[in-house]
Amino acid sequence: MSLPATDIAPFRERRRRLLAHMRAQGGGIAVLPTAPHAVRNRDAEYPYRHDSDFYYLSGFIEPEAWLVLIAGADDHALLFCQPRDPKMETWTGLRVGPEAAAERFDLDEAYSTEELDDILPELLLDQPTLYAPFDRGEIVDGPVQAWLQAARGQTRQGRRLPRRVQDISPILAEMRLVKDAVEIATMRRAARISAGAHARAMRAVRPGMREYELEAELLYEFRRHGAQAPAYTSIVAGGANACILHYPAGEAELRDGDLVLIDAACELDSYASDITRTFPVNGRYSGPQRALYDLTVAAQQAAADAIRPGRPFNAGHQAALRVLAQGMLDEKLLKGTLDGVLESGAYSRFYMHQTGHWLGLDVHDVGDYRDPAAPYADDARPWRALAPGMMLTIEPGIYVTAADDVPSQFWNIGIRTEDDALVTETGCELITRGVPVDAREIEALMRE
Structure with a gap:
């Protein structure tokens, strides 16, 4: 209509x-x-x-x-x-x-x-x-x-x-690229609905469920609150499936002791939201899971702290990358020095994507990430400066597949933490925090 x-x-x-x-x-x-x-x-x-x-x-x-x-x-x-x-x-x-x-x-x-x-x-x-x-x-x-x-x-x-x-x-x-007040208000509502859907999934999950059953909980919550559709194909990935970045919800069983990664959100009045949470199927993170989970949360916070008007778009990515790379060294996933890992790109084995993208009418919204005033043919164009009213995601992750040179306690763990960030006059506001991100808060919510 x-x-x-x-x-x-x-x-x-x-x-x-x-x-x-x-x-x-x-x-x-x-x-x-x-x-x-x-x-x-x-x-x-x-x-x-x-x-x-x-x-x-x-x-x-x-x-x-x-x-x-x-x-x-x-x-x-x-x-x-x-x-x-x-x-x-x-x-x-x-x-x-x-x-x-x-x-x-x-x-x-x-x-x-x-x-x-x-x-x-x-x-x-x-x-x-x-x-x-x-x-x-x-x-x-x-x-x-x-x-x-x-x-x-x-x-x-x-x-x-x-x-x-x-x-x-x-x-x-x-x-x-810069949202007006009506767009921001709509995206806030979409964020609330999507956050509620993630919280619903956390309460509903049980060992033995199928991925598609958990997806159904999300879709129900989207429509129940007036969202017209999912903003993109929902990712519900249990266990090793979480190491496949664009894995669609399938028929795999969610097993006791595994994590489940959900990247799903609604579209409301044509505007997208975009949230990812990773949580334990049985309601409690194991030691290795918690170590990598806390690492992604720390990386996200570092990125959020780096996002403010006048800073380049990739400032958040660079801040998150340093935290993730240091964590990979600390957990013996990588060897060497932080500067060496960053310079060689060795971290990309476990973290192979950017930390965010524009968000709006499209989930991967339009807008140049580089300075549009710079010569287009210049591959070294500076990154665009952030401005109030821009909306972007912050989504660091770590994906560890089974390999002989990787500590076995981390095998087949895939984790991503994603929120939607509105650039404000002084920094950024994470508008999707209606669903918790702290591990202890997630475990408490799952006990309800």
Whole structure:
């Protein structure tokens, strides 16, 4: 169901900012499609999810729609959407329709998608720049080329095609990187729901359960509190499966004495959360498990302490890495010195990923991690400086598979600890701490 008109102000403000940017570059026209339906098999489709950039500017969640923005002396915002069709709506649900869409979404005009091929060629004429998400491939390229070809017939009358084309995706990525108040409030709610789901899983787990049973507890809690879907495929990995980074919840039995790693979170009103916790199936960490678990928690805290405005994006990763590498040396997983391990990359045998990523409308959200003002071809571009309103994850881990040169008490232990961090004026706030991270607190929760 589409958002009510009272919720449209943030989308109007984002369009205003984008149009101002386009005017500053000499004006032009932007065309953005939403996502197409994706067929699962035969007559079945995957659950529909709109395009994030399209939603960011419009608030419109129905399929088969285009947003058109024209920047010039008089800015203009148009929506093309599916027409009302009582017969189809009996099968697929009510549509807003172009008659109601303009007022409901605070747009200048709205038309049926059946009129796209008639109206767009005329709108493209005499525009200095055509902006579109060209990284979308044929979804954009095919229609745009057809509209340009249709408009080309008017050039004999002195009309002009756009002199320049520009990918709009990097512009929107920069806009989406710093969240506004509405986005932050939504992500806080998503974080609370996801944290509650992890706490539910901790209370529910018992030796002998299957991974998919624990996943069901998570999904129930997501939907019970109004989240529309998981933000990504849930990872529920027992024992050695936790050493497989993107292991989906399977049929493996959760065994007494093993850990279970859960990386799962919900999407609420199009915004993602992202949480990982690792806890003992029987409710109590063993000595070796606790040693590696406390190490990841310490690494996460070091990363959180390093995140604040003006610091480079990778400051958290570097801080976590030093703690993890020293812990690997202390536990005899590695030999040598801290500087030597860091320089050689020997730690990557047990920790092979970054400590965080952007978070927002997408779980791996858009936005350059390097300074966008630096020359693009320079592989040594400095990292982007953090700013208030950015949202990122902090997720150090350690993954020890069985090997002759590794102390056997650590074999097949995989641990990751992940929270969502909002960059504030003075540091960062972990908004997903509604579920505990301290080992003692986790064990106490599991005894409830």
